[in-house]
Amino acid sequence: MADYLPHTPEDVASMLEFLGMDRLEDLFAHIPAAVRLSGGLAIEPGVSEPDVAAIFATYTSANPARANNLTCFAGGGAYDHEVPAVVRALAGRSEFVTAYTPYQPEVAQGVLQAIFEYQTLIARLSGLPISNASLYDAATSLVEALNMAHGATQRQKMVISAGIHPHWRQVARTFAHGTGHDIVEVPLKNGVSDWASVDASGAAAIVAGYPNYLGVLEDLSEAKALATREGALLVLGADPVAASVLKTAGQWGADVFVGEGQVFGTALSFGGPYLGLFACSEDQVRRLPGRIVGETVDSNDRRAFVTTLRAREQDIRREKATSNVCTNQTLMAVTAAVQLGWLGTRGLREVATRCAQGAHYLFEQLSGLDGVHAANDQPFFREFALRLPSAATGVIEAMAEHGVLAGLALSALGGARDPSIEGSTEDVLIVSVTERRTKEEIDHYVRSLKEVLA
Amino acid sequence: MADYLPHTPEDVASMLEFLGMDRLEDLFAHIPAAVRLSGGLAIEPGVSEPDVAAIFATYTSANPARANNLTCFAGGGAYDHEVPAVVRALAGRSEFVTAYTPYQPEVAQGVLQAIFEYQTLIARLSGLPISNASLYDAATSLVEALNMAHGATQRQKMVISAGIHPHWRQVARTFAHGTGHDIVEVPLKNGVSDWASVDASGAAAIVAGYPNYLGVLEDLSEAKALATREGALLVLGADPVAASVLKTAGQWGADVFVGEGQVFGTALSFGGPYLGLFACSEDQVRRLPGRIVGETVDSNDRRAFVTTLRAREQDIRREKATSNVCTNQTLMAVTAAVQLGWLGTRGLREVATRCAQGAHYLFEQLSGLDGVHAANDQPFFREFALRLPSAATGVIEAMAEHGVLAGLALSALGGARDPSIEGSTEDVLIVSVTERRTKEEIDHYVRSLKEVLA
Amino acid sequence: MSTLAAPGGRAASAPLTGHETEPTLFEMSVPGRSAHQLRTTGVPAGSLDELVPAEHLNPDVVPIAEVSERDLVGHFTRLTHRQFSVDLGMYPLGSCTMKYNPKFCDAVAADPGLSAVHPGAPASLTQGWLEILATLEEKLCLITGMAAATLQPAAGAAGELTGLLLMRAFHEANGDERRRVIIPDSAHGTNPASVTLGGYEVATVSTNERGLVDLDALKATLGPDVAGIMLTNPNTVGLFEEEIIEIARAVHDVGGLLYYDGANLNAILGAVRPGDMGFDIVHMNLHKTFATPHGGGGPGAGPVAVAARLVEFLPGPKATRQGDGSFAWRTPERSIGRVHGWHGNALVLARALAYIDVHGGDGLTRVAQHAVLNANWLRHRLREILPAAYDRVCMHECTLQATGLKSKYGVRGLDVAKALLDEGFHAPTVYFPLIVDEALMFEPTETESVQTLEALAQAIERIAEHAQSDPESLRHAPHHTPVSRVDEARAARRLIATADAAR
Amino acid sequence: MSTLAAPGGRAASAPLTGHETEPTLFEMSVPGRSAHQLRTTGVPAGSLDELVPAEHLNPDVVPIAEVSERDLVGHFTRLTHRQFSVDLGMYPLGSCTMKYNPKFCDAVAADPGLSAVHPGAPASLTQGWLEILATLEEKLCLITGMAAATLQPAAGAAGELTGLLLMRAFHEANGDERRRVIIPDSAHGTNPASVTLGGYEVATVSTNERGLVDLDALKATLGPDVAGIMLTNPNTVGLFEEEIIEIARAVHDVGGLLYYDGANLNAILGAVRPGDMGFDIVHMNLHKTFATPHGGGGPGAGPVAVAARLVEFLPGPKATRQGDGSFAWRTPERSIGRVHGWHGNALVLARALAYIDVHGGDGLTRVAQHAVLNANWLRHRLREILPAAYDRVCMHECTLQATGLKSKYGVRGLDVAKALLDEGFHAPTVYFPLIVDEALMFEPTETESVQTLEALAQAIERIAEHAQSDPESLRHAPHHTPVSRVDEARAARRLIATADAAR
Ligand SMILES: Cc1ncc(COP(=O)(O)O)c(C=O)c1O
Numbered sequence A, B: 001m002a003d004y005l006p007h008t009p010e011d012v013a014s015m016l017e018f019l020g021m022d023r024l025e026d027l028f029a030h031i032p033a034a035v036r037l038s039g040g041l042a043i044e045p046g047v048s049e050p051d052v053a054a055i056f057a058t059y060t061s062a063n064p065a066r067a068n069n070l071t072c073f074a075g076g077g078a079y080d081h082e083v084p085a086v087v088r089a090l091a092g093r094s095e096f097v098t099a100y101t102p103y104q105p106e107v108a109q110g111v112l113q114a115i116f117e118y119q120t121l122i123a124r125l126s127g128l129p130i131s132n133a134s135l136y137d138a139a140t141s142l143v144e145a146l147n148m149a150h151g152a153t154q155r156q157k158m159v160i161s162a163g164i165h166p167h168w169r170q171v172a173r174t175f176a177h178g179t180g181h182d183i184v185e186v187p188l189k190n191g192v193s194d195w196a197s198v199d200a201s202g203a204a205a206i207v208a209g210y211p212n213y214l215g216v217l218e219d220l221s222e223a224k225a226l227a228t229r230e231g232a233l234l235v236l237g238a239d240p241v242a243a244s245v246l247k248t249a250g251q252w253g254a255d256v257f258v259g260e261g262q263v264f265g266t267a268l269s270f271g272g273p274y275l276g277l278f279a280c281s282e283d284q285v286r287r288l289p290g291r292i293v294g295e296t297v298d299s300n301d302r303r304a305f306v307t308t309l310r311a312r313e314q315d316i317r318r319e320k321a322t323s324n325v326c327t328n329q330t331l332m333a334v335t336a337a338v339q340l341g342w343l344g345t346r347g348l349r350e351v352a353t354r355c356a357q358g359a360h361y362l363f364e365q366l367s368g369l370d371g372v373h374a375a376n377d378q379p380f381f382r383e384f385a386l387r388l389p390s391a392a393t394g395v396i397e398a399m400a401e402h403g404v405l406a407g408l409a410l411s412a413l414g415g416a417r418d419p420s421i422e423g424s425t426e427d428v429l430i431v432s433v434t435e436r437r438t439k440e441e442i443d444h445y446v447r448s449l450k451e452v453l454a
Numbered sequence C, D: 001m002s003t004l005a006a007p008g009g010r011a012a013s014a015p016l017t018g019h020e021t022e023p024t025l026f027e028m029s030v031p032g033r034s035a036h037q038l039r040t041t042g043v044p045a046g047s048l049d050e051l052v053p054a055e056h057l058n059p060d061v062v063p064i065a066e067v068s069e070r071d072l073v074g075h076f077t078r079l080t081h082r083q084f085s086v087d088l089g090m091y092p093l094g095s096c097t098m099k100y101n102p103k104f105c106d107a108v109a110a111d112p113g114l115s116a117v118h119p120g121a122p123a124s125l126t127q128g129w130l131e132i133l134a135t136l137e138e139k140l141c142l143i144t145g146m147a148a149a150t151l152q153p154a155a156g157a158a159g160e161l162t163g164l165l166l167m168r169a170f171h172e173a174n175g176d177e178r179r180r181v182i183i184p185d186s187a188h189g190t191n192p193a194s195v196t197l198g199g200y201e202v203a204t205v206s207t208n209e210r211g212l213v214d215l216d217a218l219k220a221t222l223g224p225d226v227a228g229i230m231l232t233n234p235n236t237v238g239l240f241e242e243e244i245i246e247i248a249r250a251v252h253d254v255g256g257l258l259y260y261d262g263a264n265l266n267a268i269l270g271a272v273r274p275g276d277m278g279f280d281i282v283h284m285n286l287h288k289t290f291a292t293p294h295g296g297g298g299p300g301a302g303p304v305a306v307a308a309r310l311v312e313f314l315p316g317p318k319a320t321r322q323g324d325g326s327f328a329w330r331t332p333e334r335s336i337g338r339v340h341g342w343h344g345n346a347l348v349l350a351r352a353l354a355y356i357d358v359h360g361g362d363g364l365t366r367v368a369q370h371a372v373l374n375a376n377w378l379r380h381r382l383r384e385i386l387p388a389a390y391d392r393v394c395m396h397e398c399t400l401q402a403t404g405l406k407s408k409y410g411v412r413g414l415d416v417a418k419a420l421l422d423e424g425f426h427a428p429t430v431y432f433p434l435i436v437d438e439a440l441m442f443e444p445t446e447t448e449s450v451q452t453l454e455a456l457a458q459a460i461e462r463i464a465e466h467a468q469s470d471p472e473s474l475r476h477a478p479h480h481t482p483v484s485r486v487d488e489a490r491a492a493r494r495l496i497a498t499a500d501a502a503r
């Protein structure tokens, strides 16, 4: 029997007495007996923290995939980047961790200013003027972008490149059941979006990946032209690390930037909590989903920060709100601000550059192996797709024996067939490299794959 | 090349210019050339934190003894107690960790109040009215107690029971070279101090262990009588966990309580930083070594805390100071206050009780094994000494193969012969059990020892 | 019980030092400074323009910030000294369940054995994670009385929308078109917003004088075009919907489904289960009931549990326990599809399981009992100054009204809330639910001691005295916070959302 | 360089909330409350009186505290909001080297691979630890120019006493009785205190008008009964003893040894080594130079390195590198014995090694250069208001004087120090060294930016203006700290050292 309750039996007795009651059950007496739970919950009695720690030790030991055990070459929107002790220490300060949404700005300047700094950083990386205070993850950000496009155009057709991560596309399809959006997927041909192959007329949004999820750097002029022609919003799903050196969404003429912010200080975390990045152009700000922090002054004219444009949000606008989001991922946004502050202007560029260098170094070694072929001949950034002589899932399992998490199997992400690639997905492996990977680790990967395929 | 220096080359240049200098070296120009180091330090260039982490990973993996790898039955003043996440989180708050000695009480109430609470807790556990703000470790506390006894009696003879940890006795002997103390060790006979066997006349201090380091609960009335007869101070080196349920130092009539505070929230830490506990009677307070925090008020009559009785200390009293201690172990004292707050009155008693239960349970199982004998037939608390059929050091190595750190070899602590035990020390193993040890772990210990001795 | 013992929940720490606002990271930046240190990799370092076609490279350098590690630490540490939090003091924010969250759960989530696992790694290499997810699903179903659940939704609102899509899938599968979803006028804003996104129209049902759903009004609204109703029980004023059985029957009679908004689940753990009340779909806010700290606004987790007839529609893939004791990813046949990029907020889910394991069935029941006890004690203690909107036994929170202070001294609920900040407490939820005039909603939670509740009550008594003696100064409260009352209107009038925005 | 960029080192965080002092843990206690949770062990639970003879049991229960985990967290978190720290702002405390300490080193020390190792475990199972100790000893010797070292002393003062015992052992081994140890009148208090404990008499040598040891006075004091001299170089006023070669020769000529107090080592890393200056014994304050945070007063570590002729006397056992690359514990033949219960403050030693490895020889040299640059920049920047006691190039710290403000406005150095607290900076060291009138000793350290130094200078300028405009209020500073000026006299008059003391 363990809990975190302060009350002693005497406390409970005298509190009940104050209420003129005899038993705690009296507090629930007005609940219809017919539905009241008799006999309590069918869950084992509580045990102490150390006992639970022992249980969890059995779980963690059954996760050989952890990055401190298998060298991580898997990406797909979740990357094994350096997160220094200083970032963990600062973002882990209990004032950040145990605060609620900053409803009372007078005692929430810490979180509010950190979010303001986060918004500034995301705006700069996207080349767009406005960022919100975070959304759940990249997939949610994409869905919100589609809703924004719908709001802006009152149209339903969403033209989405298959270069967008399969999971994100699946999420978009799921929510389209409710919004009624008509999702049109644009196949990739040799790694790049074949915009011509679909009817984009009357589109609300044109959505492209940059780099796309196969790592390819697509020329986005065509997507931009299409968006302009149709009066649709151009939405880019971008890699925020690559964004530090690549043409920005703004420079490409995009209206909305969405991305996965896990790369900024959040651990791999088995997929969550992550950080949905969302930035947009000035003219979409009234349709912005979720919270946004603005600068203002207090009654003594000192600078202060506060959540603003609240009239867009669910608690005020209710069924007419731009989004239903309430709780978001603020702590990850604060973490991102700390991590980016630690990386700094040069550090972030350095990380991006090293990712690209590592990926190209590995790619060169691998393209040497017989039976292994590049899935396309496009320029890539930090990630690339290979066709293997056998099923990618099998190769990944075999590579684990060599201490390597070799990448992601496209079949596991997108199923047996996916518009992102011609033919079967079964033999497609997506490999990515971060700044943490050493030459030794990369060479070991190559040697291991040779053995596995031999 | 890594460091934590903020200055850019431009900063350095303009700062030098402000000083009318050209090069950083100019700042050192007044150092005689003959002694200046040319060519810099013969230490490899710096590398990044992750690189250093990789080096340290090779060190940690070469420490199989770690308690999360070998189940710990070793004690001797360093015990494997539960330290919950909440204590680590609170004691690890950077305001506690990165503050200096509270010289400016107006901005140091956090540390000062925590120390005040620590002093209160140690005073209660010792049954004595005064505790200082910590010393380096138990051995240092013992030395300071001897110095206090010298100050109180102006005598040099220190009568120390061999029931005091061999290391502490060695440290006392080392510092006696400077103070000129005459250290008289009282042998143990069948585990208890044979006071009659030494000439205690003219003693400044009578020092006993409680329980002694073999775990034995000695009747201290004789020691007290001796101290009274000689007008010496009675100093107890006590186990602070046991102190929560045993007769207190105060109840035994002791003048000084010393002990090792590692048990209150500090990890095993390969022996340091630990926490030297020191408490004494009212009449010794002017001779108290180190800092002490007192309650007072601020200029608005609000309660405030401040370091006090400073006139005893080295920075004011200089060569006449009661001690030379300056930097102490405050962070461990704060940790102890947090840990004791977490344990609470009942929790601490529970820990002490479980230690005793586990030790007695293990003792019973082991006394069954042939070739294994109790080193004495005295009552013990959480620790006991065994005589093995072979060298204890060898048995410990062999037990490690079974995933157990079986205890401490007396020979490793006290050498081939030690007054704490009759005959050779070689086959003596000191075993201790904490509240963290499960029945399963204890039974596994017994099974393993059987196999090892078979 | 000694109410004289000093309160634990009050942030009595006085000013540390200084009076200036903290500069931004960008104001602290100096060209050339840096804090980062990266691993030495030995990877051949080709320049970017050899690796990336020129037309893709940004000709300009994107400015981030340039500060030393020391200044980074100083900056964010000082920001935390400008931030209230549960760890600093009582945070009785109604509807938010700001209980103390065990540090133990932080440690669980920080274990690399969980936190360093890539979500795309194959199930064979992540069995521990799959077991955590499957086990949590099982326990959440036992707690709510449902058949199965999805753990993907990242927060309550995401759970709501997921639930509405399940509702839609269910009706469509039965080939029946329905248009409207009913919600009470007291509902949380996410409910109507989710209804819209679910492709339904909101039909509002009014609240009766007892603060409960007006059953007759409900029956009047019900019809064959009603897809379902969204309720939270206890409802947003903190009262239990006593006619829940009749409500359920009525909705089911027209073929509608009952959706349970689990934000207030903390009140009924072990006392009554949504499933037993007749709900078909239930979302939970793990960040409220199951102890994930709120992180300044998130992350959370909003698992959705459903009755047997809806299981086949759940999102997938789901971690599923196999006959042989191993675990695999499985997607229900008629799944509505993914609602999260990966598997949901996994680390939040792990914390929740740890929290449930520590408490067990008995502990969770006590959690609810003490939460309700605290709310009622506070309601009764404050009855003179801030009478309850509905004066009877409440559940885990109580909706009080400042109407008296307003009429007598012109001091509004907001002023009382702001004044509480000066007293070292966080404010209650103000002006929610919208149907209650001058609402102050207090949710003390089960982790606050009665001494802390008493200290809060005494602070409110002091504020009431000020309302009489010096209403003007109350209207400008708070006075002792990092910043004084903030000009929200100005922020909205002229949006400055980044350091680069024109000023 | 833009001194306009906002300062990083200034704790500008304003009051959070509340004005009361924090209750003690004991005032918060309520009988029956608890926070602890212990492992389920299954060990047969006999009652204590079955296990322990009655005469040993305390008939009374020793009261500790009875609080919930939530109140424990609130209490200590609030206490941290009443505490200044390096992480909050600049801490220019002279002689204390309050530099920023990398969080990375915290992480190194927290690794269970180091922190969960029992100190009594055999060397065969702790080779990693022994390698850390042996490697650190080697590097510290390279840094100081000595032959070997002991890592056992737990702090600087412990190192001093250890060094003096080595001095004594050396002389005794040479069968020569010596009585006196010379220290400058500017020496830190631990020096004379250690000399006494070392069994020697203190002989004080005066400081000349240049702030350095008066060589003639020294020669006059020297004689065959002098065991040695203790110096810190740079000395405690922050100046380098330029005649160190002559000093060393003079002391050695009479057969004395030179002891180097390493508290100020930060100033000379990579520039000059104690060994090369002729010192025979050197202690280091790892908690100053090698980045262990001070923990509110400790822990530290004070390793002692010695010249070849003293190696055989070092304390033991020492972690020693063997021919085969393994490590073993070895005790020097004529060792003075143990000076610590185990192996010294091991985790502090590990941090220091990590810090040295990150910096490397080049980085450590930059550390000293920038520390000295900062001190000189500040000295020069403040020359008008707070002139230096000795107006020339200083090392890592500068000793300034408030004599001007005192004579003009009756504002003392202490008042300036207290006023700085209101400005969001920690105070400098006041009234040390004792030989300097109205001394304010500033040690900015290398981790503070020039913007922070400028902000400090501007704060002092403001204070100087107040000294003129409103000296009275300055004499009562600080005004905006958690408590106002504290009554130290009262605390000493009537000692209240525990919550149980009579009041
Ligand atoms: C009653 C109610 N429903 C739904 C929500 C939405 O939950 P979330 O913020 O996790 O999206 C909340 C949270 O504020 C709530 O109080």
Ligand SMILES: Cc1ncc(COP(=O)(O)O)c(C=O)c1O
Pocket (backbone or CB within 6 Å): B325, B326, B327, D095, D096, D155, D156, D157, D158, D188, D190, D191, D232, D236, D261, D263, D264, D285, D300, D302
């Ligand atoms: C010059 C000098 N010597 C010696 C010491 C004593 O060092 P410690 O406090 O580590 O015992 C100090 C520390 O304040 C010092 O400044």
